[in-house]
Amino acid sequence: MTYITKPVARHPKMRHNALGLTPRDYEGTMSTLCAGCGHDSVTAALIQALFELDVEPYRVAKLSGIGCSSKTPAYFVKEAHGFNSVHGRMPSIAAGSNAANRDLVYIGISGDGDSLSIGLGQLSHAIRRNINMLYVLENNGVYGLTKGQFSASADVGSVSKRGEINRQGPIDPVSLALALGASFVARSFSGDKKQLVPILKAGIAHTGFAFVDVISPCVTFNDHKGSTKSYAHTRTHAYEVVETDFVPLRREITADYGHGDVRAVTMHDGSVVRLRKVAEDYDAANRGAALEHIADVRKRGEVPTGLLYLEETGQDMHGFENTIEKPLVDLRYEDLCPGREALDELQKEWW
Amino acid sequence: MEPSNTRDPRYYHRVVDCQWACPAHTDVPQYIRLIAEGRYTDAYMLNRVSNVFPGILGRTCDRPCEPACRRTRVDGKPVAICRLKRVTADLRESVRHRLPEIPAEKNGKRIALIGGGPASLTVANDLMPLGYECVLYEALDKLGGLMLTNIPAFRLPVRVLQEEIGFITDMGVDVRLNTRVNSLKALVEGEDGFDAVFVGVGAPRGKNLELPGRYDSDRIHIGIEWLESISFQHIDSVGERVLVIGVGNTAMDCCRAAKRLGGQDVKVMARRGRRDFKASEWELEDAEDEKVEVLEYHSPKEFVVEEGVLKGMKFDIVEWYEDDKGKQRARPVEEVFIPCDDVVLAIGQDNAFPWIERDMGIEFNDWDMPVVDRGTMQCSLPGVFFGGDAAWGPENIIWAVEHGHQAAISIHNHCQGIPLAERPAFGMNLISQKMGIHEWSYSNEYNPASRTPMRYVDLEERLRSIGTEAELGFSVEETAREVQRCLNCDIQTDFAANLCIECDACIDVCPLQCLTITENGDESDLRQRLTAPAENLAQLLFVSEDLPQTHRVMVKDEDLCVHCGLCAERCPTAAWDMKKSDLLIPYAGHEKWPTIATV
Numbered sequence A: 001m002t003y004i005t006k007p008v009a010r011h012p013k014m015r016h017n018a019l020g021l022t023p024r025d026y027e028g029t030m031s032t033l034c035a036g037c038g039h040d041s042v043t044a045a046l047i048q049a050l051f052e053l054d055v056e057p058y059r060v061a062k063l064s065g066i067g068c069s070s071k072t073p074a075y076f077v078k079e080a081h082g083f084n085s086v087h088g089r090m091p092s093i094a095a096g097s098n099a100a101n102r103d104l105v106y107i108g109i110s111g112d113g114d115s116l117s118i119g120l121g122q123l124s125h126a127i128r129r130n131i132n133m134l135y136v137l138e139n140n141g142v143y144g145l146t147k148g149q150f151s152a153s154a155d156v157g158s159v160s161k162r163g164e165i166n167r168q169g170p171i172d173p174v175s176l177a178l179a180l181g182a183s184f185v186a187r188s189f190s191g192d193k194k195q196l197v198p199i200l201k202a203g204i205a206h207t208g209f210a211f212v213d214v215i216s217p218c219v220t221f222n223d224h225k226g227s228t229k230s231y232a233h234t235r236t237h238a239y240e241v242v243e244t245d246f247v248p249l250r251r252e253i254t255a256d257y258g259h260g261d262v263r264a265v266t267m268h269d270g271s272v273v274r275l276r277k278v279a280e281d282y283d284a285a286n287r288g289a290a291l292e293h294i295a296d297v298r299k300r301g302e303v304p305t306g307l308l309y310l311e312e313t314g315q316d317m318h319g320f321e322n323t324i325e326k327p328l329v330d331l332r333y334e335d336l337c338p339g340r341e342a343l344d345e346l347q348k349e350w351w
Numbered sequence B: 001m002e003p004s005n006t007r008d009p010r011y012y013h014r015v016v017d018c019q020w021a022c023p024a025h026t027d028v029p030q031y032i033r034l035i036a037e038g039r040y041t042d043a044y045m046l047n048r049v050s051n052v053f054p055g056i057l058g059r060t061c062d063r064p065c066e067p068a069c070r071r072t073r074v075d076g077k078p079v080a081i082c083r084l085k086r087v088t089a090d091l092r093e094s095v096r097h098r099l100p101e102i103p104a105e106k107n108g109k110r111i112a113l114i115g116g117g118p119a120s121l122t123v124a125n126d127l128m129p130l131g132y133e134c135v136l137y138e139a140l141d142k143l144g145g146l147m148l149t150n151i152p153a154f155r156l157p158v159r160v161l162q163e164e165i166g167f168i169t170d171m172g173v174d175v176r177l178n179t180r181v182n183s184l185k186a187l188v189e190g191e192d193g194f195d196a197v198f199v200g201v202g203a204p205r206g207k208n209l210e211l212p213g214r215y216d217s218d219r220i221h222i223g224i225e226w227l228e229s230i231s232f233q234h235i236d237s238v239g240e241r242v243l244v245i246g247v248g249n250t251a252m253d254c255c256r257a258a259k260r261l262g263g264q265d266v267k268v269m270a271r272r273g274r275r276d277f278k279a280s281e282w283e284l285e286d287a288e289d290e291k292v293e294v295l296e297y298h299s300p301k302e303f304v305v306e307e308g309v310l311k312g313m314k315f316d317i318v319e320w321y322e323d324d325k326g327k328q329r330a331r332p333v334e335e336v337f338i339p340c341d342d343v344v345l346a347i348g349q350d351n352a353f354p355w356i357e358r359d360m361g362i363e364f365n366d367w368d369m370p371v372v373d374r375g376t377m378q379c380s381l382p383g384v385f386f387g388g389d390a391a392w393g394p395e396n397i398i399w400a401v402e403h404g405h406q407a408a409i410s411i412h413n414h415c416q417g418i419p420l421a422e423r424p425a426f427g428m429n430l431i432s433q434k435m436g437i438h439e440w441s442y443s444n445e446y447n448p449a450s451r452t453p454m455r456y457v458d459l460e461e462r463l464r465s466i467g468t469e470a471e472l473g474f475s476v477e478e479t480a481r482e483v484q485r486c487l488n489c490d491i492q493t494d495f496a497a498n499l500c501i502e503c504d505a506c507i508d509v510c511p512l513q514c515l516t517i518t519e520n521g522d523e524s525d526l527r528q529r530l531t532a533p534a535e536n537l538a539q540l541l542f543v544s545e546d547l548p549q550t551h552r553v554m555v556k557d558e559d560l561c562v563h564c565g566l567c568a569e570r571c572p573t574a575a576w577d578m579k580k581s582d583l584l585i586p587y588a589g590h591e592k593w594p595t596i597a598t599v
């Protein structure tokens, strides 16, 4: 752990965003994770994404469960709201807070243990509800915080630091999310910010549940030879199926792709996500085909990455429930609690 | 780019901006750390090795290190390096027993040193411990050169000067005061039999200003002569209204001296605008604090003397413009008369060598200056060396010291029959500072404190006597605060490419955006592709060997690194480590470094 506070000194030519803030204004406290943990790089990518999207720090709500990954909300946007819930329960907290205030930018951080073991039921229902949030699963194949037991995402044949071989088949978070009907499904790698940052930005801009599985190596317990979630293994086996480019609302679209392989998706806020398929027959708009393609790539022992599926037209939880536009905090007390008579009136419906 | 060779002592030397800028390569960060530990005497001795006169220089140095200091680029103001040096002299204990031992048995070589300023004294300092016999000739009745005669006592107390000169003369230098050398030929060919001669006579002639009326009054003084007369107490008063012509450091001393000798209305007259003043910013500040008025764009025209009495001076107020060739030129717009009682001319110094015979084999150039080799300090006559202001015109004390060190190396080679070009090399020790997982043997925390201002004797009190030192120096508390501003630039981020797993942790944590992993390219291209563009071309880019996983390279822009060690703390494989680079500086008599450790 690092004991000193991060120097307040800044690069004099540091970039400022539309709010006049620098990336350093989106930092949190000093990380207490192991040096070199992939999770810290995901944190850095989030800082960059939020900075570049000009998100006001006070409009961010950070939510998490338990695990090394779930500790990371402390390490970005210190001026944001935050809730560190019990193990696997972050989706419930997200559903509740999002129901109460739809104006915030919800960022849930979870791990493969938190999401695929104890919290699998919660994750499933968050997807089903299409809660408007960015859900980042920092996937290292182990329970890092409890010292490296295999998690439900560990591949068959993957070797633990102590030499045991994993024999149970993995749950592939991306296939799971696709199968459950998620509206935004992506995978990336903590060691590839060029890919990760635009995906995170698109996920934040997406209205609905944006699921991002990030391979994020555990340097301490799962970065050795024989691991399939190490830096070296991920670098040699990652296969980018779709390239993602995020074009914010205010910027003119200048990139010239020059061929028909690009699909531009306009998000609700007017920004544009451009998807360029690398794999020939891949279609990020076709759920069934995507699932099939991913299964094929996985069979070859490769790790498909990129923004794998995107559908920007569905309804989110507020749409299904037909809830009020305004956050509850902004309602007048009389409207929020209209009194006994109004309650009696309401209850008559079920008499 | 080719991978950087950090094992060449020059690489890390350049990262230590202050030490790189110091002509004598003073190990600034290390002496500041010693001060922080309260080891004032050790800090003094470390200074003395390279700059010989820490007490004098801690008050008067031109401080090329400070504008270079990385802290300036990080928070606007350099570390008060110079005044911390003074602290080592103020707070130290006796150092007599730690001065080099002088062999009782001499090596049989005799060296003549002409002039008793810092250049000659440094040569003696370096050669006496090697067994040389040094004979020093000084025209005046005291040693010190301009440090004594021209730097006023309110900036440099005589006791400080005398003590540090004493450290050298007490090594057994044969000092011959009141002995002006009037013929170099006689000295070289005389029966004294010298093996080498060092000329450290300075640039003794103050520039004159030939304008109408110049010789009609005895109240028009040449600055450096006037200051010398004050120093020797031949002058102890001045008129109420004084005009100082020129705006360099000599002018600053003249106007401040005038303020102390009874000058009420003291004006410094400059031809140029403030931006082009030669005086150091701090000297100008001190003068203006003492209510000296500085007038820009006044070009001297005439001394007005009526019936033998100086009445004042006429000036042209000028306007500067650029001519066709891009040269700055002045055109007069108005004439003004400014009354005064005394004028002091402080417009520069010239060299003069009437006592060096031109038929001796010493080549002089078109400006009547001896032709001296920049590396060896030798002139065209083997065995005759020049240094200090005598070599290439007026400089400053720290350059005089460095010339002295280099001349001593040359004289030693000359006397031992070693070619002058075979100079002892710089060395480097590089030692990891790791104490625990995240513990370092240096204080890596960044302290945001702003520069500690110097305190002065109250103005009225200060002007009462020319002998009252104006600056009070730093207290122990102020010192403790200021030392924390040093960024430890000698604790290097040392990189081992073979260990890096490209996890990005160092890049993410670096508070100054110094680091990037990227594809290699040529320098100008790389400089644009970094986490933050590297626009300060004076600063190095570190480029690693190819990284094992992706064959990209690690690039570090050295410009703004605050040496906080966070990259090394967050690196899982210790690919980055914090290592202290200790520059081993060669002096006369050191042929090789005893150990070159790289840990």
Ligand SMILES: Cc1cc2nc3c(=O)[nH]c(=O)nc-3n(C[C@H](O)[C@H](O)[C@H](O)COP(=O)(O)OP(=O)(O)OC[C@H]3O[C@@H](n4cnc5c(N)ncnc54)[C@H](O)[C@@H]3O)c2cc1C
Binding pocket: B060, B061, B062, B114, B115, B116, B117, B118, B119, B120, B137, B138, B139, B140, B143, B144, B145, B146, B147, B150, B151, B179, B180, B181, B182, B200, B201, B202, B203, B204, B224, B227, B249, B250, B253, B355, B387, B388, B389, B390, B394, B395, B396, B397, B398, B400
């Ligand atoms: C007013 C003024 C203020 C200055 N302030 C500073 C300052 O704050 N900081 C700084 O770093 N520098 C300062 N300088 C510059 C600095 O003093 C000189 O650069 C430095 O002293 C040069 O050292 P030196 O050894 O070459 O010669 P000098 O210091 O000039 O010493 C030469 C000596 O040689 C003697 N000599 C000359 N001819 C003969 C001869 N033929 N025989 C025997 N002896 C002879 C002279 O009497 C003199 O003592 C200042 C200069 C001036 C004029």
Ligand SMILES: Cc1ncc(C[n+]2csc(CCOP(=O)(O)OP(=O)(O)O)c2C)c(N)n1
Binding pocket: A066, A067, A068, A069, A070, A087, A110, A111, A112, A113, A114, A115, A118, A138, A140, A142, A143, A144, A145, A146, A151
């Ligand atoms: C209810 C409950 N059960 C078990 C634990 C023990 N526990 C803490 S973290 C963790 C697994 C975390 O794994 P993951 O989500 O992958 O996070 P990582 O540390 O790998 O980032 C477990 C089982 C707990 N804290 N609470």
Ligand code: SF4
Binding pocket: A032, A033, A034, A036, A037, A038, A039, A068, A069, A140, A144, A145, A217, A218, A219, A220, A221
């Ligand atoms: S144990 Fe693993 S997951 Fe946890 S902080 Fe360390 S490296 Fe990261």
Ligand code: SF4
Binding pocket: B493, B509, B510, B511, B512, B513, B514, B515, B560, B561, B562, B563, B564, B565, B566, B567, B568
């Ligand atoms: S020591 Fe490392 S982390 Fe700190 S400023 Fe320098 S490069 Fe950045």
Ligand code: SF4
Binding pocket: A036, B499, B500, B501, B502, B503, B504, B505, B506, B507, B567, B570, B571, B572, B573, B574, B575, B576
């Ligand atoms: S922290 Fe260490 S291993 Fe990671 S990228 Fe930096 S140097 Fe390489």
Ligand SMILES: [Mg+2]
Binding pocket: A067, A111, A112, A113, A138, A139, A140, A141, A142, A143, A144, A151
């Ligand atoms: Mg995990």
